[in-house]
Amino acid sequence: MTKQQSLNEKWDxxxxxxxLELVILAALKERTLYGLELLKLLHSFETMKIxxxxxxPLMDRLKRDELVNAFWRQEGDSRPRKYYQxxxxxxIKLEALTNRWRQSVEDIEHLIQNSNPQTTHPKGE
Amino acid sequence: xxxRELIHQYLKNLxxxxxxxxxxxxxxxxxxxxxxxLDALEIQENSGRLSDPQEILDxxxxxxxxANQYVEHLLKGTPPPIGFKAxxxxxxxxxxxxxxxxxxxxxxISVLLxxxxxxxxxxxxxxxxxxxxxxxxxxITFSEHVYPDSAELLGYWLSPIAIGLGVGIAQLTKSxxxxxxxxxx
Numbered sequence: 001m002t003k004q005q006s007l008n009e010k011w012d013x014x015x016x017x018x019x020l021e022l023v024i025l026a027a028l029k030e031r032t033l034y035g036l037e038l039l040k041l042l043h044s045f046e047t048m049k050i051x052x053x054x055x056x057p058l059m060d061r062l063k064r065d066e067l068v069n070a071f072w073r074q075e076g077d078s079r080p081r082k083y084y085q086x087x088x089x090x091x092i093k094l095e096a097l098t099n100r101w102r103q104s105v106e107d108i109e110h111l112i113q114n115s116n117p118q119t120t121h122p123k124g125e
Numbered sequence: 126x127x128x129r130e131l132i133h134q135y136l137k138n139l140x141x142x143x144x145x146x147x148x149x150x151x152x153x154x155x156x157x158x159x160x161x162x163l164d165a166l167e168i169q170e171n172s173g174r175l176s177d178p179q180e181i182l183d184x185x186x187x188x189x190x191x192a193n194q195y196v197e198h199l200l201k202g203t204p205p206p207i208g209f210k211a212x213x214x215x216x217x218x219x220x221x222x223x224x225x226x227x228x229x230x231x232x233x234i235s236v237l238l239x240x241x242x243x244x245x246x247x248x249x250x251x252x253x254x255x256x257x258x259x260x261x262x263x264x265i266t267f268s269e270h271v272y273p274d275s276a277e278l279l280g281y282w283l284s285p286i287a288i289g290l291g292v293g294i295a296q297l298t299k300s301x302x303x304x305x306x307x308x309x310x
Contacts, residue, residue, distance in 0.1 A: 035157060036164050053186035056158065057194035064198065079164070082157045 012047045022101055023048060024058065025086065025094040028068060034081035035059065059084060067093055128178045132162055135182050142192030145199055154195055158185065224305045231298025235291045242287030254278045 001009075016023070027033070027041055039055055042048040062068045067090035074080040086094065136155055143151040165181045185191050193200075245252045255275040256262075279286065 036161050051186070052158075052161065052181075052184040053191050053194070056154075056161075056185075057191070057197075060154070060195055061198070079160055081160055081164075082153075 012049075016048070016050065019101070020050070020054075020058065021062070022094070022097040024055075024062065025067065025090055025097065028084060028086045028090070029094060032083050032085040034083045036081075038084065062090070066090075128166070128176055131178050131182070132159070132166075135185075135188060138188035139192055142189050143195060145196045220305065224302065227305060228298065228302055231294060231301065235295035235298065238287045238291030238294065242284045242289075242291060245281065245284045245287070249281070252283070253280070254283055 023042065024038070027038060033041065035052075035056060038059075039050070039052060042050055042055075059068065059070070063070050063084075066087055068084045069087050070082050070084050072080045072082050136159055139158065140151060140155055143154060146154070162178065162181050166176050166178060169176045169181075241252060255277050257275050
């Protein structure tokens, strides 16, 4: 693994710690998914490769917090699977976290864009 | 180890560590994880690869660590009100003391019983359970001067009984300590 790859991985881990709940709630917006489907969806993004051991206990907590509900369903000949979907409370939390996330991105972006020492004045001034 | 056996063993271990959850909650966790593993195994097989259950299990991590994440909220409980944090430390200290006292007491009794059981084999005349002459008390002695007119109970049966009890108490102590350790971590 190159130094850059290692740095990227550490960064992804740190960022995920704070954003995982938002990621899961966003992934379930208008979708009803079972664990493996949800995991595959997340793995399709470069920065969201979480493990099974992270996902399932988190889903259990979100369910306990009533942000998602879960139910077992069997389709055709397949084995029964536990599906998750957002609750009304989950949707409200998703909106609140989304706003906060956008605010953070905007703030960080502002700092990055205004790196010139002559523009040290705080945002909005 | 065959695939199914490996998975079965993993789920069995996980189930053991989830024993602090309600039975139905623990069963639901196991059922969901089993369903995931079997689905993932099928995907591996359908993609023409050699099935590798260990790779899937690695994603879940060690059963104990996985279970800890499920029972974390039980271990943490409700946080104390502001200003009451010191109580947590006292509670933790008490639990540590309890842990070591429990270990000392449990293993102490166990060692004593096993020693009595073994000693009976080598010094049968001096060690035994005796019923006093009046018949209203029982003594376990470790002496060559046994009370006069007392009748020995059990005889050589004392050996297996004492050793069995000793081993049983050691096992019980070990289980209790394991549970205590989880709550002081």
